[in-house]
Amino acid sequence: MDLSLLDSEETEKMVNYLRSKKHPVYDGCMFPKFPTLLDGPEQHMEAIRNFDSKETDILLCTFPKSGTNWVYETVSMILQGDSQYTQDTKVNRMMETINLDQLSDQPSPRFINTHVAFRHIPKKHVDNGYKIIHVLRNPKDVMVSLYNHCRNDPCAVCIEEDFPGKWDDFIQDMCENKHNFYGGFFNYEREWEKAKQTKAVTNVHTVFYEDLKKNPVAEVERLAAFLNKELSPQLMEDIADKCSFTKLAEATRSGQKGEDMVAKFSENKTNFIFRKGTVGDWKNWFTVAQNEMFDQLLDRELKDSNLQFTYTL
Template sequence: MTTKMKLVKPDGSILEFHFAKGLHSSRTYRHILNFPVREDDIYLATYPKSGTHWVWEIIIMLQKRSTDYEKKVKEFAFLDHRDISTLADLPSPRVLNCHYPRHLTPKEVLSKGIKIVHVQRNFKDVCVSAYHHMKDSHERNTTSSFDEFLPLMLGTYGIYWYCSWADYVRQWEIFTKAHPDQILNIYFEDLKQLFQTTLQDSVQEIRKLNTFLGTGCKEALIEKIALACSFHNLKKADAEFKENPFKKDKRFDMYRKGDVGDWKNYFTVDQSEQVDKWIAQNLPETQLAFRYSL
């Protein structure tokens, strides 16, 4: 069943579209804008399929100063799909996570100077991961082939109704220039690379998080967190340990591959060149530097 939604865009114009009943509503995004934020909250901002689960687990371990896996999944603190009244029951400090773009971020995150961790991933791998997510989770009536799916990602609103990937990362780039001390930007590819190197080299991004968040973890613990949060170990923990009442289909795996460069198995040369042109047009004069292979 579908319903209609009207959304006021940043320029004041109205966007109207159809969506699967229960996924989003204008009431939800208004409540998120006015969501009451605590002083010790952490806000994890990501475009879909960019490493949200991964970094959420790392932050939780840093906060707890422990490598014990959190039994609850990050969806308990997921602003997009939760009745946000339930978030008041979560103990502090909370790691709130959300896919909404900067202009729909809770106002108090910005006004109170809450620490923001933003994870971004190269667009081509996002496309492939999003294709499999939509197809396997049956969230929407996904087109049958990647060739049919890719043009959707290049539209004004991408797979996510509020903005395209390019608009999303551009908004946070602008915010970072204005508020460099409030936000830490992490690349999925850097995180992936650190887990492919020796343990001595594998703590760089986690060390950055530890310093930025002021969690005070010692080097030995950071190395243990790096090992506990390898993609393989998190995939195993998600399947065997986690309590996930939001998982409708037990066959659906949130941790699919986590590779950098998987896009090469799906994109034709023409499609890759088309995306390169689209990025150049939609991210003019950007200082962001994405990697498409390791």
């Protein structure tokens, strides 16, 4: 279905339909209510796992709200060799949201993205050592960003389960991993860490959200090197500037990147993908007690991990 063709009445019906549905579950992971997964996620998830990757494919893997749109646009500019905004959005190349046949006729290099857990990404891509970009963000800011996203995304909110509820309810829910989108943050990142340590996956470029925020030009340079693209210093600066949170958000909202489909389906008719784009906003949301609870969770979940996150800049 081409959502851009729906009129306002049809859009409202679609939003209400999505809000009323339960979240699909597969292999211990809860998913947003994407139409591709609603009638039973097994077939589509198996199709992702068995996807016929090409050597030139580049796969962007992130837990939700870790900077996916930011890195998607940055890499797209690097690949096209200029700082013009793309007229595409990452959802049109997101494996769990689309009919995978849509990717068949795409020219190389195909830049594809997904939030699915490591064990669910295309086996051929992993086994053959094709390029992967993995982006991480500190979990406290992820929780805040995910909450605000879920409140406005009809694919994430669920009336029947009163989810996401108020912030107090949501953070308790996340700590207990009740609504464990893509398996939950800690399971997701630990699985990636183990895959890297055991060499189950090899050709991976790791990006931290906070590093991209702190040193955007240096991170663009690292990405370009990984992608074997030679860019001038001026172009790397231009890409970093055009992909800054403020400018990318404005380009999306103003139509420079095409019609803003997110705003069309949002509960409050705004683009919930772009909210603040800062590091440390969690301090404005976590109470002292919630922060202590979450720190105890961090200690338990990461006690045998080498993962280190930056919580303030």
